[in-house]
Amino acid sequence: MKTISNGFCRFIQYFSALIVVAFLGGCNLDTRMSTFVTKGPIAEEQLNLFMLTVWVTGIIFVIVGGVFVYAVIKFRERPNDDRPMPSQGHGNPLVEIGLIGASILLLAIIAVPTLRAIWFTQETPDDPESRLGAWYQGDDLAEEEAENPLIIKVIGYQWWWAFEYPQLGITTANEMIIPAGKVVHLELRSIDVIHSFWLPRIAGKVDLIPGRTNSMWIQAGDNFAKWKEKQGLEGEGPELRQDYAKYLEEEIHDYYYGQCAEYCGESHARMLFRTTAVDDQAFAEWVADEKAGHGTPDGKSWDEWYAAYEETPEELTGDLNEGLKLFMGRAKCATCHTVNGNPRAVGVAGPNLTNIGSRQSIAAGWLNHRAEDGSIDVEKQYDNLYKWIHEPEVVKPGNLMWKANGGGIGELIDEHGEPALLTDEEVSKLSLYLQSLK
Numbered sequence: 001m002k003t004i005s006n007g008f009c010r011f012i013q014y015f016s017a018l019i020v021v022a023f024l025g026g027c028n029l030d031t032r033m034s035t036f037v038t039k040g041p042i043a044e045e046q047l048n049l050f051m052l053t054v055w056v057t058g059i060i061f062v063i064v065g066g067v068f069v070y071a072v073i074k075f076r077e078r079p080n081d082d083r084p085m086p087s088q089g090h091g092n093p094l095v096e097i098g099l100i101g102a103s104i105l106l107l108a109i110i111a112v113p114t115l116r117a118i119w120f121t122q123e124t125p126d127d128p129e130s131r132l133g134a135w136y137q138g139d140d141l142a143e144e145e146a147e148n149p150l151i152i153k154v155i156g157y158q159w160w161w162a163f164e165y166p167q168l169g170i171t172t173a174n175e176m177i178i179p180a181g182k183v184v185h186l187e188l189r190s191i192d193v194i195h196s197f198w199l200p201r202i203a204g205k206v207d208l209i210p211g212r213t214n215s216m217w218i219q220a221g222d223n224f225a226k227w228k229e230k231q232g233l234e235g236e237g238p239e240l241r242q243d244y245a246k247y248l249e250e251e252i253h254d255y256y257y258g259q260c261a262e263y264c265g266e267s268h269a270r271m272l273f274r275t276t277a278v279d280d281q282a283f284a285e286w287v288a289d290e291k292a293g294h295g296t297p298d299g300k301s302w303d304e305w306y307a308a309y310e311e312t313p314e315e316l317t318g319d320l321n322e323g324l325k326l327f328m329g330r331a332k333c334a335t336c337h338t339v340n341g342n343p344r345a346v347g348v349a350g351p352n353l354t355n356i357g358s359r360q361s362i363a364a365g366w367l368n369h370r371a372e373d374g375s376i377d378v379e380k381q382y383d384n385l386y387k388w389i390h391e392p393e394v395v396k397p398g399n400l401m402w403k404a405n406g407g408g409i410g411e412l413i414d415e416h417g418e419p420a421l422l423t424d425e426e427v428s429k430l431s432l433y434l435q436s437l438k
């Protein structure tokens, strides 16, 4: 009996060790959701605070664990042990007061930097180089807005994200574009339940709460001054500026993963978002592109297209026109979605679909068609769009596209009141149309 239990104990020991090794083997710190390889001041501040806490609690662990292990080994019962029971003491005032004092000291060591970090992350810095007017080359900027940093309103929905850029008059969804190295002020709120904004490598987490606006600031990469400080460089000059631009290009311009970090319903795990940090010029081009929106598939004006749509729809031929007709009509997409440019696609219950064809993922980051090299895998994009429109309730259970108030595509009915879901051909045409929005 004894040998069996010894053998079993040994098995448990080896097995546990194996599990620990297996887990540690899975630790790659340089991943897209890593909080250890930071890309900006907020994440860096949070990592520093985390590491300080790890050190303090680690020291406590070693001291307490060390005393414990020492006592267990030193005073364990041995075979034929005839030593007397060690003296049993408790209530030593010196030890108790000492431990209380030590706890207070350790808490203070953690509390001071914690408070400092909270203030740091709460107060959007006024960095002259981050003021919108200092770097944004687009037009239509009110004078007072030029003095502010870029503002993005982040709005949480079950289960996707809206990103509004009020100073620039654009709204996008699920993929947020930000300028690298610049302070960006975020205002976060929710339409339905509590969500949480978490962009691990850059910043996080701040909750989105219904009926309340939270704020935070983020910055992908360091600004010029901070970068110089870290490099031990001083002064100004075009060469330094070039090196700084190179740093942004090589280390910061990237595609970052974000995730809702507060349980918010059945598809919480599928409420992802993506952030791309770009240079100033690419940002201005992106804004202009969003503002311009889209024309009709064959170059007609929208007035002409709608006249034909109402009077002679059979003349609007080709996959894209057929797709657009479905978008405006039977599939009811325009009831909930906006496409800039299209005067009648102005729905706001669902994501803004302007340039959805240029996004690297759909369904709030859940269906990804980004190729290894950063380009869009067009075939995969088509497959993803098809899958999403064909069976949204499978891709993202509980989502409104399937069962919306007033009818989603799972509730399409014909004139006899019978279910009349989109046919495979219709889904295909809608997918092709959406793919063309870029």
Ligand code: CUA
Residues within 6 Å of the ligand: 156, 157, 159, 194, 195, 196, 260, 261, 262, 263, 264, 265, 268, 269, 271
């Ligand atoms: Cu939104 Cu979890």
